[in-house]
Amino acid sequence: MNAATARHILDTIGTMYPDAHCELNHDNAFELTIAVLLSAQCSDQMVNKVTADLFQKYKTPEDYLAVPIEELEQDIRRIGLYRNKAKHIHNLCRILIDQYGGEIPSEHDQLVKLPGVGRKTANVVVSTAFNVPAIAVDTHVERVSKRLGFAGWDDSVLEVEKKLLKRVPRDEWSLTHHRLIFFGRYHCKAQNPQCQVCPLLDVCREGKKRMKTSLIRKDKERRA
Secondary structure, eight states: HHHHHHHHHHHHHHHTTTOOOOOSSSSSSHHHHHHHHHHTSSOHHHHHHHHHHHHHHOHHHHHTTTTTHHHHHHTEEEEHHHHHHHHHHHHHHHHHHHTTSOOOOOOOHHHHHHHTTTTHHHHHHHHHHHHOOOOOOHHHHHHHHHTTTSSSSTOOHHHHHHHHHHOGGGGHHHHHHHHHHHHHTTTTSSSSSGGGTTTTGGGGHHHHHHHHHHHHHHHHHHHH
16 A cells, blocks of 8 residues: 555545544543453443443442452443453452552553453553554454555454554554544444445455445346
């Protein structure tokens, strides 16, 4: 991909979703970390439904540790993998109290060492809560990046991230992260992407393939 094509893609998605933002409801870095941890293999919509009550009940790491883990499990049972996530939250809160004065660390290297916090979660937290430029690669960002040619079909999540960081100007990393998510969540969907009305069809490998297949199928139906 050359610089002009990358710029065209970024500008187009920016025009489509100029106000893209983190859709996980939170009031601080601690709540954001918990929300992102809960969002693994779960929709942001469901996480927001659960945290609406959760964040009223639990305000600090001490609050989470003040109840039996079974109670926390019940509070988040609508979330996928809720037992493992409850365990991660308890362990994370204990480490925050013991090592970080009850506060979420702002350094990426420290964040990824917390239970249940992987590279993607750490990137979201440093970017959204601490305004550190980063691109977190979730399923939407990975799918869109590969379809549009920012990355190869067989690239790992880390490889996708590295290629995006090279092709996107650093001061646009965080905003591009949110815009790619919006583009993937609301337009370039996994099962039914809106290729027929997509302004990026001319540079999308997946879109061209889908449209060609669709035309062939319609032609066969017409001749049948």
